[in-house]
Amino acid sequence: MSPAVAESWNIIVGWLGRHAPLELALIRPPAAEDDIRDVAQRVGTALPNDLVAWWRRADGQAGKGALLPPFYSPYSIRRALDSRDVWMTAWNGVMEQASADQFAAYVAQENRAPAGSPCKGAWLPRWLPIAGDGGGNDLFVDLRPGPAHGCVRQFLRDDGASDTACWSSVAAMLAEVADALTQDSPVSGSRIWVDDDGAMSWDSDRSRWSGGGSAPVNVARLRQQYAAFVAEVRSAGFGPPTAGSWSAEWIAAHVARNTELLIAATEAVLADDPVGREQRRAAAWAARDWTLHRELMASAERAAANIRYDNADAMDPNTLDRYAAGGLATLADQVEQLGVHLCDLVEPLNRGRPSAHVRIIDAGITILDERQGWLGVLNALWARQLPLRTRQLRALR
Incomplete structure (x- = not known):
């Protein structure tokens, strides 16, 4: 009742x-x-x-x-x-x-x-x-x-x-x-x-990892969220986690490893030149060159199938233990450097509509395993993932 x-x-x-x-x-x-x-x-x-x-x-x-x-x-x-x-x-x-x-x-x-x-x-x-x-x-x-x-x-x-x-x-x-x-x-x-x-x-589990679509990434907000997370890690004073929660070291380890995975996928997207292909596709559309337009669309499909992001390693307890062994101070420096590198890579992507095969595991459940707009993943990073991890740290103090 x-x-x-x-x-x-x-x-x-x-x-x-x-x-x-x-x-x-x-x-x-x-x-x-x-x-x-x-x-x-x-x-x-x-x-x-x-x-x-x-x-x-x-x-x-x-x-x-x-x-x-x-x-x-x-x-x-x-x-x-x-x-x-x-x-x-x-x-x-x-x-x-x-x-x-x-x-x-x-x-x-x-x-x-x-x-x-x-x-x-x-x-x-x-x-x-x-x-x-x-x-x-x-x-x-x-x-x-x-x-x-x-x-x-x-x-x-x-x-x-x-x-x-x-x-x-x-x-x-x-x-x-x-x-x-x-x-x-x-x-x-x-x-x-x-x-x-x-x-x-209200968020779905899926939307907390990928916002979908091809809206440009707010790089300034992405930098702010990395800075806020790093500042929280450096503030220290964290208590032990409650049952089923992560320690401060594991939270920082996750962000470090996940950012490495995001960088690797973003570099693969950039190497595929999605911006140049998008410009050529738009030109083919304007010229009514449908054969070239179809070829470029097929090329984008093949590239997305080969470019993959899988967060499983960033959720793996063994990986988190290995990264956490360096301590919070080392992890803070690592996340700061990785965050700067990722933000520097993102800006050129905003002129295109890149995609990748995205596989997301959370709490042992696969919540996404399909082609996604890559900008949607990066937008969810600053809008949800980094703020969520920062809040998790605050809850431990």
Whole structure:
């Protein structure tokens, strides 16, 4: 049985106040009772007690937040009803074009089906949005009758409603979010992340190692994150790790070895001249030389298959022991020099779209083993990996 809404919400609000004040500032005051009654009237059925209890604590968020994983911000009641109206008119308006009578009969039939039943072809009157991602995707509560009444599901603008529930209830959703915030536990594969400026988001295990895409690397930020990590290593005063955690020596050893692996892959990418190939590919496209364009694309595919980054050695206990034997002072100097070298290599890559075969192992699990944009790996290095290791060091002091 899930904890009461009030208990979970108090935990969430308390955690936000300590760690993510920007997210806390978006939370609106409690909803008006008249608005809650209006929702029940519009939907045509009683609302779940946990949803009402939540709205009595907060009427959603003002602006775009990320309180609910992986990227959802709770709606106010007014926004919930507005979103429902959009789905009822825009989505259903497209679906009913073939035959209005048949579509109306389909909607009536599915609206009587038990809550949680799959329905891809319509937005049903007894579905109520409770959160959105700002890009046309919503979380909604399924208010149809049955044991699953009040379950929380996703509605994606391109695919429609999810076939299965994300949570059995609003109370279960808030309880899992409260646990995720306070215990750093995953929710459907997403873990909480708060930037140094207090902005909150949710990461997958994969995105913590590779951001994907070909956005240029912020080399200045990469240098800053290496400098911050090295300064933390040199500050010393670390205590022993908790069970299952790494020591300060292992954390520094990991960053040293991983940077060596990143340098080796980056040098291989540079030797392949991805920038020059990208320029030739663009010229071939402009000249409508499709044969040359296809050859250059195939060349990029072959190069990516041969250029590999595998972090396994940087996670291996024997490797970490060997590197850690030199002590923290030596590791700090090593990471500083390696970081400078890697940053110097990265700048030329920003003019191209290099890729490599990337294999990532974390906690003994392979979370990525495929071709990836190499700039995405380097962007994740400054945005997640180095800050994460710096925070791990701070937690040991």
